[in-house]
Amino acid sequence: MKKATAIKGLAAALGLSMLMAGCGSNDAPQEGNQPAAGNTETAQGSVGSQVDHKIIGIDPGAGLMKATDKAIKEYGLDDWELVEGSSAAMTAALTEAYKNKQPIIVTGWTPHWMFSKFEMKYLEDPKGIFGQDEQIHTIVRQGLKEEDPSAYALLDKFEWKSADMEKVMLEIADGKAPEQAAADWVKSNEAVVSKWVDGIQPVEGKKLTLAYVAWDSEIASTHVVKAALEQKLNYQVELSQVEAGPMWVGVSSGDVDGMVAAWLPTTHEDYSKKLGSTVEDLGPNLSGTKLGLAVPTYMNINSIEELKK
Numbered sequence: 001m002k003k004a005t006a007i008k009g010l011a012a013a014l015g016l017s018m019l020m021a022g023c024g025s026n027d028a029p030q031e032g033n034q035p036a037a038g039n040t041e042t043a044q045g046s047v048g049s050q051v052d053h054k055i056i057g058i059d060p061g062a063g064l065m066k067a068t069d070k071a072i073k074e075y076g077l078d079d080w081e082l083v084e085g086s087s088a089a090m091t092a093a094l095t096e097a098y099k100n101k102q103p104i105i106v107t108g109w110t111p112h113w114m115f116s117k118f119e120m121k122y123l124e125d126p127k128g129i130f131g132q133d134e135q136i137h138t139i140v141r142q143g144l145k146e147e148d149p150s151a152y153a154l155l156d157k158f159e160w161k162s163a164d165m166e167k168v169m170l171e172i173a174d175g176k177a178p179e180q181a182a183a184d185w186v187k188s189n190e191a192v193v194s195k196w197v198d199g200i201q202p203v204e205g206k207k208l209t210l211a212y213v214a215w216d217s218e219i220a221s222t223h224v225v226k227a228a229l230e231q232k233l234n235y236q237v238e239l240s241q242v243e244a245g246p247m248w249v250g251v252s253s254g255d256v257d258g259m260v261a262a263w264l265p266t267t268h269e270d271y272s273k274k275l276g277s278t279v280e281d282l283g284p285n286l287s288g289t290k291l292g293l294a295v296p297t298y299m300n301i302n303s304i305e306e307l308k309k
């Protein structure tokens with residue numbers, strides 16, 4: 001058995017006793033309003049005690065973290081903690097918990113491969129804290145249009161569907177290098193990519209810098225745009241991986257040429273309020289996103305409100 005942290009050990013112990021409760025009789029006291037049969041989770045106590053009152057978050061600069069902080073306040077989840085980390089740490093924790101059918105609550109978003117690799121559900125958000133569907137926008141530095149019309153034109157035309165992004169994300173999650181997954185996608189989606197590049201004058205190895213945050217969705221999109229710029233227009237694209245704040249500031253100051261990772265109008269509202277007038281918004285490159293708290297479907301919980309118990 002591998003060494004586990006105290007918290008992991010606790011979760012494992014709870015998981016084990018849950019299994020045992022499930023195997024035994026069902027006469028343990030039941031809480032909540034779900035039917036008793038097979039209801040191992042309520043037999044085990046609240047979801048809060050099962051997950052040690054922790055929500056597994058991502059990088060602190062993400063809008064999703066701010067929304068989750070707000071949800072904790074608005075739903076009165078006083079004894080809950082939002083654990084900061086990274087997208088990679090969150091998906092690693094989720095992968096491990098899922099493998100062992102252990103309870104876990106993560107900050108989730110769509111498009112994301114977690115919903116195709118695992119059976120997951122969003123917790124209902126009756127107060128609407130996580131907002132409505134929004135779009136991912138492409139943002140470039142001021143002056144790019146005049147100084148680099150070809151890159152500007154492609155970035156302006158770049159747009160794709162959630163299913164496209166998910167396909168690239170899934171390949172990366174399954175182990176393909178982001179550069180390779182993106183290059184392959186660009187090669188096999190000629191019809192879409194030609195709409196981004198047709199009529200644009202190629203360059204001769206001109207350099208361009210794009211900023212992004214290591215969110216799985218943005219790793220996919222940013223690498224695809226880099227692949228299109230390089231394969232189709234002969235750019236040399238450098239990617240600068242930073243936190244959310246520096247990504248916005250980088251475009252605003254002109255240190256980087258642009259980014260395709262601005263979730264608007266809500267998730268990056270703070271950044272856009274502060275810096276929106278100092279950048280150029282080229283509009284949505286993808287619509288129909290979603291944010292929220294996500295759990296594996298084997299968990300017996302449906303709404304954020306139930307976390308209060």
Ligand code: PBE
Pocket residue numbers: 058061062063064065109215217218244263267268291
């Ligand atoms: N995300 C993914 C980001 C935007 C892209 C939802 C984690 C966030 O700022 O929350």
